[in-house]
Amino acid sequence: MYLLTGIPAFELTNTFIDAEAIWGKEIRTVHEQMCNSDEVEAVIGLAEAFLNRLVKNSKFGLQGIDKVGAAILNQKRPLSIDTLASDSCLSSRQFLRRFVERTGVGPKLFDKVVRFERAFFMKNAHPHLDWLTIALACGYHDYQHLAKDYKYFTNMTPTGFYELDTKAPERTFGVVEVRQELVF
Template structure:
């Protein structure tokens, strides 16, 4: 499967980490995806995609046209079709807010059909891309649509959330949440309320996910791994704290995860986003 991705130009890069196209035959059809510091948009141009929540009480879903996802606080499973043609957007945790016209809390740990949020945009993308557009052209069309959907005036509190969220991003979740509130000149409760509105979760939860994302990217499966050193570097209290977080977010122990990474190394040409792992 081919991956083509890029960072959009300003001002979209203040809300979006990257945009990408996946095309071709997947090496692994089912992927276990842990929480990552992103909200998502997927526009599906291929066969139906199936999703399962790690919460067994949530029924699975099948999407033909695509879906929006807010920040996830637990893992989920995605099953690709036999041939993939999918264009995606990794929003920053707060980045989806000015594009969807709904509270981010309504997208937390949920997938919502893209046509329920972006009916006209979805039609325009399909009409302009068709069946033969290249990955570069598909990304250009999607970027133009995102630019047209970006609210001209930020909604209440978004500027503050962007600033505080940016500090969490650059510190990999290590900066104390109390320090964020103090720097913003607001109470911790007020900051949490704004985060719930624009991110869907509290800043403490965002910090936790950033910390785990740093840990995942730090793992070099080709070398011996000292989990105690990684735990300290990523800001965990100790190795036991890291192990509990790992099991909660991936369903695996650190040792089990490392064995999977060694068994299924990342495909050539893909970015170093190595959180998702095959289930087979």
């Protein structure tokens, strides 16, 4: 969102901002076109066209810091802050400030969320796997490290949350995660 708006992510969190204040009257026109459309595909096409125009006309260029989030998402093991800062050609302090500006959270919390999500989806895609295998495949040191993150994010144990999740409505409708390859 920072690249599209120039507004730091932490300023957009838990606030209400009128879309017209950011994107002008064009957003109202697109919204009206979406409301007058009867087909889902047409609505999606309008949204995609609007977003493509925003990206094409963005005043903010992609910088090294913007590639770090993708690096964290694609890493199997945690990266050090110094390495990430060096890769983005910034000092550690500048890196931390700009990362929070673009994502709304610090890189350590972002990495923690990514690992947790990876473990969550892996267990759903491979229910036969034990938690230790999942923990090691997702970059955790051991099961207790994984359990600590589960407690932090869900206030439950991994097994307790998994059992609760298997009863979720989307599971009843057959929505499941795509199988992920195990990488150690």
